Amino acid sequence: MALRYRRILLKLSGEALMGEGSYGIDRVTLDGMAAQVARTAALGVQIGIVIGGGNIFRGVSAGAAGMDRAQADYMGMLATVINALALQDALRRSGVDCRVQSALTIEQVAEPYIRGKALRYLEEGKVVIFAAGTGNPFFTTDTAAALRGAEMAADIVLKATKVDGVYSADPKKDPHANRYRTLTFDEAIGRNLGVMDATAFALCREQKLPVCVFSIFKPGALERVVRGEDEGTLVTVS
Ligand SMILES: Nc1ncnc2c1ncn2[C@@H]1O[C@H](COP(=O)(O)OP(=O)(O)OP(=O)(O)O)[C@@H](O)[C@H]1O
Numbered sequence: 105m106a107l108r109y110r111r112i113l114l115k116l117s118g119e120a121l122m123g124e125g126s127y128g129i130d131r132v133t134l135d136g137m138a139a140q141v142a143r144t145a146a147l148g149v150q151i152g153i154v155i156g157g158g159n160i161f162r163g164v165s166a167g168a169a170g171m172d173r174a175q176a177d178y179m180g181m182l183a184t185v186i187n188a189l190a191l192q193d194a195l196r197r198s199g200v201d202c203r204v205q206s207a208l209t210i211e212q213v214a215e216p217y218i219r220g221k222a223l224r225y226l227e228e229g230k231v232v233i234f235a236a237g238t239g240n241p242f243f244t245t246d247t248a249a250a251l252r253g254a255e256m257a258a259d260i261v262l263k264a265t266k267v268d269g270v271y272s273a274d275p276k277k278d279p280h281a282n283r284y285r286t287l288t289f290d291e292a293i294g295r296n297l298g299v300m301d302a303t304a305f306a307l308c309r310e311q312k313l314p315v316c317v318f319s320i321f322k323p324g325a326l327e328r329v330v331r332g333e334d335e336g337t338l339v340t341v342s
């Protein structure tokens with residue numbers, strides 16, 4: 105079947121990496137994510153990945169209460185570097201050629217983020233993992249995904265998370281929440297739908313970069329999304 109999207113920016117949930125656990129990286133879950141990425145890359149899709157850090161540390165979590173916010177955010181960004189290295193390892197074991205570029209300079213473990221080089225890797229069919237978010241405190245990896253998606257001229261930002269789309273309210277808290285099949289950025293921002301932060305939505309809206317929110321736990325979902333099949337929630341300008 106034909107591909108709908110040839111270049112994607114995939115935002116992988118850090119929190120989802122915990123699997124059934126409450127902290128860190130569950131190897132079975134990690135390998136499952138890597139296998140989905142490997143199958144999608146094999147279809148000929150160019151893939152950039154931003155990975156979250158919520159399984160390890162968030163600057164806004166209870167564990168950071170009382171800390172200097174920027175310092176806590178740098179810790180959160182370093183958490184995403186750990187996840188990026190774990191994902192690179194899993195992807196390599198799945199036979200995927202993969203590079204990590206970090207927005208914070210940590211030369212011994214990852215290349216620095218260089219846009220032109222990242223674009224070349226994508227054109228060569230290599231998966232590029234963008235670590236350390238935007239490199240700036242007070243942001244999130246959702247915003248990093250929107251930013252790198254725009255910089256890479258991706259066709260779409262795919263937010264792979266623990267829920268299977270955008271709901272009228274947080275489905276983890278409200279069992280009566282309804283899932284949207286499609287949504288506009290204005291509606292998502294106006295209704296304060298918390299699945300993705302407003303800064304990320306606003307940047308995607310400005311860049312006319314569609315977003316699809318779907319479950320990373322649903323087998324084959326990523327491949328269905330890149331083929332343009334009905335999966336998750338598609339957020340667009342109009
Ligand atoms: N309206 C909504 N529709 C869907 N999910 C929502 C909504 N409001 C809040 N959520 C919550 O948002 C979560 C996903 O966003 P969040 O950024 O917290 O996690 P993530 O991106 O999966 O993790 P990480 O930041 O570690 O990468 C979902 O697990 C869901 O519980």
Ligand SMILES: O=c1ccn([C@@H]2O[C@H](COP(=O)(O)O)[C@@H](O)[C@H]2O)c(=O)[nH]1
Nearest residue numbers: 156157162163177180181237238244245
């Ligand atoms: O650009 C960024 C991206 C992330 N952070 C910090 O990292 C953590 C983890 O990222 P999540 O998006 O929550 O998974 C985040 O809470 C921030 O503390 C950042 O400062 N800048």
